Amino acid sequence: xxxxxxxxxxxxxxxxxxxxxxxxxxxxxxxxxxxxxxxxxxxxxxxxxxxxxxxxxxxxxxxxxxxxxxxxxxxxxxxxxxxxxxxxxxxxxxxxxxxxxxxxxxxxxxxxxxxxxxxxxxxxxxxxxxxxxxxxxxxxxxxxxxxxxxxxxxxxxxxxxxxxxxxxxxxxxxxxxxxxxxxxxxxxxxxxxxxxxxxxxxxxxxxxxxxxxxxxxxxxxxxxxxxxxxxxxxxxxxxxxxxxxxxxxxxxxxxxxxxxxxxxxxxxxxxxxxxxxxxxxxxxxxxxxxxxxxxxxxxxxxxxxxxxxxxxxxxxxxxxxxxxxxxxxxxxxxxxxxxxxxxxxxxxxxxxxxxxxxxxxxxxxxxxxxxxxxxxxxxxxxxxxxxxxxxxxxxxxxxxxxxxxxxxxxxxxxxxxxxxxxxxxxxxxxxxxxxxxxxxxxxxxxxxxxxxxxxxxxxxxxxxxxxxxxxxxxxxxxxxxxxxxxxxxxxxxxxxxxxxxxxxxxxxxxxxxxxxxxxxxxxxxxxxxxxxxxxxxxxxxxxxxxxxxxxxxxxxxxxxxxxxxxxxxxxxxxxxxxxxxxxxxxxxxxxxxxxxxxxxxxxxxxxxxxxxxxxxxxxxxxxxxxxxxxxxxxxxxxxxxxxxxxxxxxxxxxxxxxxxxxxxxxxxxxxxxxxxxxxxxxxxxxxxxxxxxxxxxxxxxxxxxxxxxxxxxxxxxxxxxxxxxxxxxxxxxxxxxxxxxxxxxxxxxxxxxx
Numbered sequence: 086x087x088x089x090x091x092x093x094x095x096x097x098x099x100x101x102x103x104x105x106x107x108x109x110x111x112x113x114x115x116x117x118x119x120x121x122x123x124x125x126x127x128x129x130x131x132x133x134x135x136x137x138x139x140x141x142x143x144x145x146x147x148x149x150x151x152x153x154x155x156x157x158x159x160x161x162x163x164x165x166x167x168x169x170x171x172x173x174x175x176x177x178x179x180x181x182x183x184x185x186x187x188x189x190x191x192x193x194x195x196x197x198x199x200x201x202x203x204x205x206x207x208x209x210x211x212x213x214x215x216x217x218x219x220x221x222x223x224x225x226x227x228x229x230x231x232x233x234x235x236x237x238x239x240x241x242x243x244x245x246x247x248x249x250x251x252x253x254x255x256x257x258x259x260x261x262x263x264x265x266x267x268x269x270x271x272x273x274x275x276x277x278x279x280x281x282x283x284x285x286x287x288x289x290x291x292x293x294x295x296x297x298x299x300x301x302x303x304x305x306x307x308x309x310x311x312x313x314x315x316x317x318x319x320x321x322x323x324x325x326x327x328x329x330x331x332x333x334x335x336x337x338x339x340x341x342x343x344x345x346x347x348x349x350x351x352x353x354x355x356x357x358x359x360x361x362x363x364x365x366x367x368x369x370x371x372x373x374x375x376x377x378x379x380x381x382x383x384x385x386x387x388x389x390x391x392x393x394x395x396x397x398x399x400x401x402x403x404x405x406x407x408x409x410x411x412x413x414x415x416x417x418x419x420x421x422x423x424x425x426x427x428x429x430x431x432x433x434x435x436x437x438x439x440x441x442x443x444x445x446x447x448x449x450x451x452x453x454x455x456x457x458x459x460x461x462x463x464x465x466x467x468x469x470x471x472x473x474x475x476x477x478x479x480x481x482x483x484x485x486x487x488x489x490x491x492x493x494x495x496x497x498x499x500x501x502x503x504x505x506x507x508x509x510x511x512x513x514x515x516x517x518x519x520x521x522x523x524x525x526x527x528x529x530x531x532x533x534x535x536x537x538x539x540x541x542x543x544x545x546x547x548x549x550x551x552x553x554x555x556x557x558x559x560x561x562x563x564x565x566x567x568x569x570x571x572x573x574x575x576x577x578x579x580x581x582x583x584x585x586x587x588x589x590x591x592x593x594x595x596x597x598x599x600x601x602x603x604x605x606x607x608x609x610x611x612x613x614x615x616x617x618x619x620x621x622x623x624x625x626x627x628x629x630x631x632x633x634x635x636x637x638x639x640x641x642x643x644x645x646x647x648x649x650x651x652x653x654x655x656x657x658x659x660x661x662x663x664x665x666x667x668x669x670x671x672x673x674x675x676x677x678x679x680x681x682x683x684x685x686x687x688x689x690x691x692x693x694x695x696x697x698x699x700x701x702x703x704x705x706x707x708x709x710x711x712x713x714x715x716x717x718x719x720x721x722x723x724x725x726x727x728x729x730x731x732x733x734x735x736x737x738x739x740x741x742x743x744x745x746x747x748x749x750x751x752x753x754x755x756x757x758x759x760x761x762x763x764x765x766x767x768x769x770x771x772x773x774x775x776x777x778x779x780x781x782x783x784x785x786x787x788x789x790x791x792x793x794x795x796x797x798x799x800x801x802x803x804x805x806x807x808x809x810x811x812x813x814x815x816x817x818x819x820x821x822x823x824x825x826x827x828x829x830x831x832x833x834x835x836x837x838x839x
Contacts, residue, residue, distance in 0.1 A: 439464060
């Protein structure tokens with residue numbers, strides 16, 4: 086919609102600009118000659134005054150205090166309408182000044198708006214202006230005037246059936262402090278600007294069809310301008326902003342959207358440029374949603390800066406600049422002439438929608454966030470037909486699905502230039518592997534020959550691999566109680582252990598990670614009849630946290646019960662120790678993917694194992710002893726299959742471990758004057774893992790969890806007998822080897838016997 090029907094000008098009138106409108110004003114003045122007329126006079130009226138029309142001429146001054154008036158025509162004069170006053174309509178000409186403060190203007194005038202300013206100024210505060218036939222507020226510039234109308238509006242409501250407000254020529258509308266400007270009729274606009282300026286601060290502009298309409302019906306040579314500061318523009322059924330050019334005439338407009346302002350179009354369009362018009366829009370610290378549609382022959386230049394955001398489709402946009410911390414998110418295939426990124430970001434929509442962005446040229450430095458369905462071989466695509474320059478990052482969406490054929494997935498094409506593209510973080514996670522990027526001519530592809538195991542695969546392998554070390558870490562706390570048992574052999578007792586362990590799996594295994602374990606065990610045991618056997622049961626819980634770097638982690642929560650038996654011959658020093666333990670594992674992985682997102686997966690399984698140790702405690706002089714021993718342990722963990730929520734599928738076979746250990750403990754029993762006994766000791770052993778074929782499938786890619794090999798183990802501890810019934814125990818250990826290292830392990834326990 087352009088100007089109201091009453092103001093549509095034919096070509097001859099457009100050449101003369103405003104004569105027709107001036108004639109109408111002259112006719113209006115003559116019509117009201119019989120109204121109450123002030124000529125160079127001042128008058129104050131209040132509620133006692135009967136309703137009347139007023140005309141002010143030659144520096145007259147009328148103050149309306151709570152009165153009811155008809156039409157008021159102000160020529161080269163001053164009008165003040167205060168709280169409680171009701172006016173039919175107001176027209177101000179010839180540099181007049183109008184003040185509305187708490188007033189109401191309700192018009193049925195079929196020719197002019199409720200308040201019309203011709204080269205005049207109005208300050209409107211806390212007032213209501215409405216037109217039941219045309220426009221609420223109008224500001225015009227006469228053809229022989231250097232300036233137009235100026236309205237400064239604060240905390241007011243302006244409504245009109247055809248439109249909320251309009252301004253022509255060098256006129257200006259200023260809306261402040263929660264002002265609402267609204268077009269109420271079908272097909273209405275909120276604000277119409279023809280070579281004029283409108284500024285909205287903390288205000289709203291609403292049109293039934295379009296929010297703000299720029300026209301050039303009067304052939305204005307001045308550019309139209311709209312400035313929004315923490316304000317909103319809404320076109321309920323049409324576009325938020327429409328720039329409607331006039332064929333054959335130059336028309337330029339500028340739109341500034343600042344500080345959290347919004348644009349809403351009922352048709353999904355926030356800016357529409359037609360008829361050969363030229364528009365530029367600067368978005369500063371605001372987030373906009375909607376499309377920008379530019380008709381062929383028209384131009385639009387967009388600039389996003391200071392954390393600005395634009396989510397929408399751009400069609401035939403001439404240029405786009407995306408500044409630092411700003412972004413543009415596509416919602417459909419888009420076309421932009423020149424794209425310049427100043428550390429800005431272009432996002433190709435959601436990961437499950439794939440778009441093509443066509444550019445004539447690319448410059449600067451920025452990031453393109455793109456999605457790819459590697460399983461079906463489709464992707465977002467950046468197509469630059471001309472030159473591309475600068476350094477740019479590609480943040481490709483990670484996926485758990487396996488690629489069909491990575492080399493056939495092209496993500497960027499250029500027509501030339503020195504642009505360099507690289508993957509953010511150097512790789513993109515795709516299924517079981519992470520891939521690099523390669524350049525072939527002027528195209529960029531995923532490189533199938535440059536791949537490493539993906540973080541998701543590493544997390545899967547680590548979880549399947551962790552259960553044996555969890556099992557052994559829990560069992561170690563039981564084995565180290567032997568010192569306590571020798572203090573009072575053959576006595577029943579109850580005991581508790583708290584323990585912690587750290588394991589490091591070497592990067593050379595392909596699945597390097599750190600494991601931190603902490604837990605506790607409770608147990609009770611008793612002698613078996615009059616024999617030298619001690620049997621017991623235990624239960625406990627441990628939590629192991631896995632750190633696989635790059636934001637990937639895992640957790641294993643273990644709940645277990647077990648039984649054990651110990652034979653100890655005090656005379657010979659020979660002993661035999663056996664442990665059987667059953668575990669329930671709750672496993673969860675959290676994967677940090679190459680695109681910054683997270684993937685999760687979890688499963689439960691069971692496991693069991695046996696450990697047997699045989700040794701001899703050889704007593705030496707002065708309380709010293711040496712204790713050689715040998716231990717054999719085996720663990721079997723149930724296989725499992727599960728999915729991560731990024732569509733990666735994992736299938737693990739049974740995990741097995743066969744561990745042999747041989748070593749010796751050297752210590753001394755020290756009798757204290759208090760009757761307590763302290764037993765410090767040192768321990769050294771060699772450990773060898775025999776299991777070397779624990780296979781894991783990730784998306785049908787087979788990996789082998791092989792942690793076999795030898796390592797040296799060292800320990801130190803102390804057993805303390807405080808009384809006949811109470812003993813304490815503390816133990817530290819360390820092991821190192823080619824594939825698995827235990828930087829430290831510690832446990833602390835107490836036993837009460839009777």
